[in-house]
Amino acid sequence: MYCQATSLLVLILVKASICDNILSVDQHDVTLKLHESKTVYIIVPNNFTTINQGSLNLLIQHSDIASINLTNIELSSLFPGENVPISIQANGAGKTDVYSNSTQNLANTEDVYFRVTVYKAKGLGTLSTIIGWIYFVAWSVSFYPQAYINWKRKSVIGLNFDFLSLNILGFILYSVFNLGLYFIPEIRAEYSARYPRGLNPVQVNDIFFAVHAVILTGFTIIQCFIYDRADQRVSITARVILSVFGIFIIISAFIAYFNVIHWLDFLYYCSYVKLTITLIKYIPQAFMNYRRKSTSGWSIGNILLDFTGGTLSMLQMILNAYNYDDWVSIFGDPTKFGLGLFSVAFDIFFMFQHYLFYRHSRYEDK
Numbered sequence: 001m002y003c004q005a006t007s008l009l010v011l012i013l014v015k016a017s018i019c020d021n022i023l024s025v026d027q028h029d030v031t032l033k034l035h036e037s038k039t040v041y042i043i044v045p046n047n048f049t050t051i052n053q054g055s056l057n058l059l060i061q062h063s064d065i066a067s068i069n070l071t072n073i074e075l076s077s078l079f080p081g082e083n084v085p086i087s088i089q090a091n092g093a094g095k096t097d098v099y100s101n102s103t104q105n106l107a108n109t110e111d112v113y114f115r116v117t118v119y120k121a122k123g124l125g126t127l128s129t130i131i132g133w134i135y136f137v138a139w140s141v142s143f144y145p146q147a148y149i150n151w152k153r154k155s156v157i158g159l160n161f162d163f164l165s166l167n168i169l170g171f172i173l174y175s176v177f178n179l180g181l182y183f184i185p186e187i188r189a190e191y192s193a194r195y196p197r198g199l200n201p202v203q204v205n206d207i208f209f210a211v212h213a214v215i216l217t218g219f220t221i222i223q224c225f226i227y228d229r230a231d232q233r234v235s236i237t238a239r240v241i242l243s244v245f246g247i248f249i250i251i252s253a254f255i256a257y258f259n260v261i262h263w264l265d266f267l268y269y270c271s272y273v274k275l276t277i278t279l280i281k282y283i284p285q286a287f288m289n290y291r292r293k294s295t296s297g298w299s300i301g302n303i304l305l306d307f308t309g310g311t312l313s314m315l316q317m318i319l320n321a322y323n324y325d326d327w328v329s330i331f332g333d334p335t336k337f338g339l340g341l342f343s344v345a346f347d348i349f350f351m352f353q354h355y356l357f358y359r360h361s362r363y364e365d366k
């Protein structure tokens, strides 16, 4: 739209349109080791018109992290089809944006930006990726032990229904967040308009994890309808909490529909509810174990895998923080790390309940 409209306008004045004059770079993400250097190219298209006036400035957000050997380019000196090499030198670990501003000209230089990531040790990056996959698997598999125990006992007595109902709502909202941000072009566009140089935070394995979690939790809930559940039901407190969340989400969707907020905000609201649920979902189960003085029916396998996933995810954050010298993202934004710490603390509490406090009653009423 922008391009077409501007083209029309400019075409009247000169015989070139801004759309023919798009400068870009060959990569937006540059990763390199401390003290190494790499070359990025500014792509000058074949149909680039050299009548451009003015210059292009390349600006570095954190010059202590990286420096470049070319910061000012005269647009009139560019040759169509001849790309311009820029050497990047890594001075310190971390992340920095390199972006451009240009003085008045007919070229579109919005796409001339890249993010430089400088790491200290290559091995740590690989280790971090491997850890990432291990905790992804641990967390995904963690849903199975509970389903297995239910099937084996033909009973769901001991499994808390408040936990299940909070869990399914949480994962549905998390799926909505991930699917929306990944698949809906309008929302992606909103995201890049708000964070012009930000990378989409959702990856394919996040989507897999969330949808898989909904399916498995749904399966466990179906088990509750089939197997022996004695007089267990979702408590009034949980119903009230779920309703409050539900109403909040419906109202948010409504005002997003009427353009009071963006759909992107709606997705963020979903993710806040999901975070709140993560904070409270284990409480009813822990309390139920305490009241029954038993953990039978509640799978410790689930907890051990959750613990594995949680500790590895925190370990990964610490490794990355060291490797990219970026402690701010851990301690400056406590949500992710804090949540990880919180669930691990709960897992440890459940382990105490299972292996210590109520260990004698574990095999009763099977």
Ligand SMILES: *[C@@H]1O[C@H](CO)[C@@H](O)[C@H](O)[C@H]1NC(C)=O
Residues within 6 Å of the ligand: 019, 020, 045, 046, 047
């Ligand atoms: C100029 O080149 C770019 C990329 O090669 C292309 O997308 C664009 O359509 C071209 N413009 C004209 C007017 O040929």
Ligand SMILES: *[C@@H]1O[C@H](CO)[C@@H](O)[C@H](O)[C@H]1NC(C)=O
Residues within 6 Å of the ligand: 039, 069, 070, 085, 086, 087
């Ligand atoms: C910057 O470095 C690149 C790659 O080494 C080189 O090709 C280019 O000529 C250099 N540019 C300037 C202005 O020194």
Ligand SMILES: *[C@@H]1O[C@H](CO)[C@@H](O)[C@H](O)[C@H]1NC(C)=O
Residues within 6 Å of the ligand: 057, 059, 101, 102, 103
């Ligand atoms: C672009 O950046 C340079 C260097 O920081 C600055 O001097 C100049 O005023 C900026 N120009 C525009 C148009 O923002």
